Amino acid sequence: xxxxxxxxxxxxxxxxxxxxxxxxxxxxxxxxxxxxxxxxxxxxxxxxxxxxxxxxxxxxxxxxxxxxxxxxxxxxxxxxxxxxxxxxxxxxxxxxxxxxxxxxxxxxxxxxxxxxxxxxxx
Numbered sequence: 001x002x003x004x005x006x007x008x009x010x011x012x013x014x015x016x017x018x019x020x021x022x023x024x025x026x027x028x029x030x031x032x033x034x035x036x037x038x039x040x041x042x043x044x045x046x047x048x049x050x051x052x053x054x055x056x057x058x059x060x061x062x063x064x065x066x067x068x069x070x071x072x073x074x075x076x077x078x079x080x081x082x083x084x085x086x087x088x089x090x091x092x093x094x095x096x097x098x099x100x101x102x103x104x105x106x107x108x109x110x111x112x113x114x115x116x117x118x119x120x121x122x
Contacts (some may be wrong), residue, residue, distance in 0.1 A: 049116050056109050063105045070098040 034040040045051040077091035 049119060052112055053116060056112050057076070059105065060109055063101075067098060067102045070101070071095070074098055 006011040042053070043051060045054050074091055077087065077094055081087035081091050
């Protein structure tokens with residue numbers, strides 16, 4: 001009885017979690033056709049340069065919105081602090097770490113672009 005009651009109370013959570021986990025798998029499913037005995041390349045990149053570029057572009061696409069949300073969160077921490085020294089210190093650390101993360105993300109992308117262009121120029 002308890003398990004059935006627990007299942008009934010959480011049916012919406014279970015169905016939402018199932019939908020969230022399975023929908024991307026189904027909607028982004030791609031079939032690759034290969035010749036028999038051949039290994040398929042599911043990545044569109046054919047060189048290491050293109051592969052690294054694709055990974056960094058994906059990281060940028062995911063990282064920029066996260067950085068924007070972290071900056072907004074840090075702003076809320078500053079507003080919430082209202083002069084309290086301990087909370088102001090927490091807000092300062094949050095904005096500092098956010099900016100360091102943004103610099104690392106953009107720096108990695110810029111460095112990869114630089115190396116890629118240099119290698120391609122050779």
